Amino acid sequence: xxxxxxxxxxxxxxxxxxxxxxxxxxxxxxxxxxxxxxxxxxxxxxxxxxxxxxxxxxxxxxxxxxxxxxxxxxxxxxxxxxxxxxxxxxxxxxxxxxxxxxxxxxxxxxxxxxxxxxxxxxxxxxxxxxxxxxxxxxxxxxxxxxxxxxxxxxxxxxxxxxxxxxxxxxxxxxxxxxxxxxxxxxxxxxxxxxxxxxxxxxxxxxxxxxxxxxxxxxxxxxxxxxxxxxxxxxxxxxxxxxxxxxxxxxxxxxxxxxxxx
Numbered sequence: 001x002x003x004x005x006x007x008x009x010x011x012x013x014x015x016x017x018x019x020x021x022x023x024x025x026x027x028x029x030x031x032x033x034x035x036x037x038x039x040x041x042x043x044x045x046x047x048x049x050x051x052x053x054x055x056x057x058x059x060x061x062x063x064x065x066x067x068x069x070x071x072x073x074x075x076x077x078x079x080x081x082x083x084x085x086x087x088x089x090x091x092x093x094x095x096x097x098x099x100x101x102x103x104x105x106x107x108x109x110x111x112x113x114x115x116x117x118x119x120x121x122x123x124x125x126x127x128x129x130x131x132x133x134x135x136x137x138x139x140x141x142x143x144x145x146x147x148x149x150x151x152x153x154x155x156x157x158x159x160x161x162x163x164x165x166x167x168x169x170x171x172x173x174x175x176x177x178x179x180x181x182x183x184x185x186x187x188x189x190x191x192x193x194x195x196x197x198x199x200x201x202x203x204x205x206x207x208x209x210x211x212x213x214x215x216x217x218x219x220x221x222x223x224x225x226x227x228x229x230x231x232x233x234x235x236x237x238x239x240x241x242x243x244x245x246x247x248x249x250x251x252x253x254x255x256x257x258x259x260x261x
Contacts, residue, residue: 002028010101024049034048035137060082062082084209085207087139087206100198136162141230141232147225163210164211174200179198180198
């Protein structure tokens with residue numbers, strides 16, 4: 001049984017279950033071509049078919065620079081490297097049941113952006129934030145916890161997703177493709193009636209900032225995590241670490257770079 005079994009099943013009004021067509025099931029359940037979001041505070045998850053329009057995995061190194069009198073180049077100090085994933089994908093329905101299920105997923109995803117609260121012990125109506133809206137995100141080996149090894153590519157976000165936060169989602173229904181409704185409650189799902197709309201096609205986009213929970217960088221000439229970031233294990237290459245270290249120190253001194261705080 002696939003780890004995504006049940007994520008793409010849709011109930012009809014008579015209680016029977018329908019699924020996507022064979023080609024879509026091959027990609028989602030058998031190939032794992034799925035965008036998987038896991039909400040850390042509540043343990044809930046939402047999975048979408050990976051109909052990806054764009055996937056941008058950006059790594060940005062931050063440096064602080066100080067200009068010094070008499071030097072042509074500033075003295076630079078390394079601060080850190082940040083990873084941000086920008087994602088844009090389509091959500092498409094082949095039936096009213098699937099359109100309803102998609103809207104439920106989208107609604108759940110938007111709700112996950114808000115923090116978890118606990119009621120105040122006083123009579124005041126004010127509430128206290130108990131947990132920030134952290135996520136785990138998983139998309140094959142393109143977005144996974146590399147410390148789990150290459151097998152992490154085939155796991156769920158809960159087990160092997162990247163930890164991070166999402167700055168926001170954009171929901172864009174495509175009115176040209178058509179909007180479905182279920183005024184008489186003929187189709188399945190819990191929601192129907194006047195004013196409830198279910199797009200056949202919509203676009204979602206988000207920006208996911210990664211908070212790394214595993215080893216990064218290098219120890220001498222060896223990567224601290226051979227599988228980072230995409231699960232491709234590199235064959236170690238022998239190197240003269242003392243020679244490499246000496247060359248780096250001479251180069252840093254020449255250009256005025258400071259490593260560390």
